Amino acid sequence: MNDTPFLPFTRPSIDERTIAEVSEVLRSGWITTGPKCQALEAALSRRFDGRPVRLVNSGTASLELALRLCDIGPGDEVITTPMSWVATANVVLAVGATPVFVDADAATRNIDLDRIEAAITPRTRALLPVDLAGLPVDRDRLNRLAAAHGLRVVEDAAQSFGAQWGGRPIGSFGDLVSFSFHANKNMTFGEGGCLVMNDEAEARRFELLRLQGVQRLPGGGMEVEAWGAKANMTDIAAAIGLGQLRSIDDFNLRRRQLARRYFERWDRSLGFELPSEDTELHGNWHMFQPLLPRAFAAARPDFVAGMKALGFGVGVHYPAMHLFSMFRAMGHARGDFPVAEDIGERTVTLPLFPAMTDADVDRVCAAVTTVMAELQGVRP
Ligand SMILES: *Cc1c(COP(=O)(O)O)cnc(C)c1O
Secondary structure, X not given: OOOOOOEOOOXXXXXXXXXXXXXXXXXXXXXXXXXHHHHHHHHHHHHOOOOOEEEEOOHHHHHHHHHHHOOOOOOOEEEEOOOOOOHHHHHHHHOOOEEEEOOEOOOOOOEOHHHHHHHOOOOEEEEEOEOHHHOOOOXXXXXXXXXXXXXXXXXXXXXXOOOEEOOXXXXXXXXXXXXXXXXXXXXOOOOOEEEEOOOHHHHHHHHHHHEOOEEEOXXXXXXXXXXXXXXXXXXXXXXXXXXXXXXXXXXXXXXXXHHHHHHHHOOHHXXXXXXXXXXXXXXXXXXXXXXXXXXXXXXXXXXXXXXXXXXXXXXXXXXXXXXXXXXXXXXXXXXXXXXXXXXXXXXXXXXXXXXXXXXXXXXXXXXXXXXXXXXXXXXX
C-alpha cells in the first residue's frame, strides 16, 4: 500500500475564478436561463464557425430533442452503436422509434462504417454515431453515407468536445451535433448539454422543444402550438460553462500529453490491447481504455478491485448495450454484435484527467503491472 491520495479515473477541474463567477450569479437575483446562457451560446457558436447552438440541461435532452427536431417517431428506425452509454439508445426509445444497432469496429471501437449500409431499411431515418472516448467517427465517410441514403445525422459527440476531423472542430460542420457537459466529460457544467444546428429556423424550433413549446408574443402574450420539454439550462451552470470554455483547450492538450505518456510507459508484454494511438491527434482523449488480455476478461472485477486496493479508480465504459435485459427483451442476444461484446467484456477506463501529473501515469502503469502479476499468480 502507499499513502498517496486515491486517484479516481476522472475528476473535474474548476478554477477559483469560475467559482467566484458562479457566486456572482447566485447573488445577482437571476439564476435560471438568462444572460449567462446567452453569452455561452454565443461563445460556443463562435467555436463552431458561427453555426447556431442552443443549451439544454443534459446531453440526453439534447439528443432526444434533436430526434424530435427531425420529426423522428414511431415506425422510424435510427442506426446507432451498442458500444456507448445507454442514453444513446434510450433517446431513440423515448421518441417512440427503434434503435437499430450496428457492431463496432475493433480498431476505433466506434460504429463500423462498413456495416451501416446493410442495416439501412425503408424505415431508417437517421444515423446516430458516437465518438467513443472522444475519438471521432470518420466524418467524411459518415456524411457521404447519409447523403447517399437521404438520412439525417445526429452526432452523439457527448465525449468529443474539442476533437477534430480533417482539421475542423467537431461541431463546426455536419448536420446536428450534440454535446454533453456531464461531470465526467472533458468540459463540464455539472450537468448540461447543447445542440449545434444548421440554421436559425431549426434553432427557433429547438427553443420551443426545449421549453414547453411556449412562444412569446409581442405585447407579453404567449401561444403554444405543440408539445415542448422542460430542458432549459440555468445561468448557474452557464457561468461554470463560461469558465470551462476558457480552459478546455488547455485541458485537452494536457489529456493528449498524459495519453502519450501512457503509450510510452505501458508494459506491452502484459498483453493488453491499447486504444488506437490516434497519431493525427483527432481525438480529445476523453478516456484511456486498454482492453484486458482475453484470458483475463472474466477476471475484470479482480483487476478493478486490485487497482482500487493500490489507490487507483478504474471504470467500465461500457458493457455492450444490447446485452442489457431491456434490449434482450426486444430480441437481442449474445453473438449479435461480437466486436462490441468483446470490447464490453475487456474494457477498463484508467485514470486520465487534466490535473494528473506525469508521475501519476507512471504510478498507474506500475500498478497495472503489479495487479496483472497477482492475477497471473492465481491463474494456471
Ligand atoms: C454522457 C453521454 C451521454 C449523455 O449525456 P448526459 O449529459 O449525461 O445526459 C450520451 N451519450 C454519450 C456517448 C455520453 O458519453
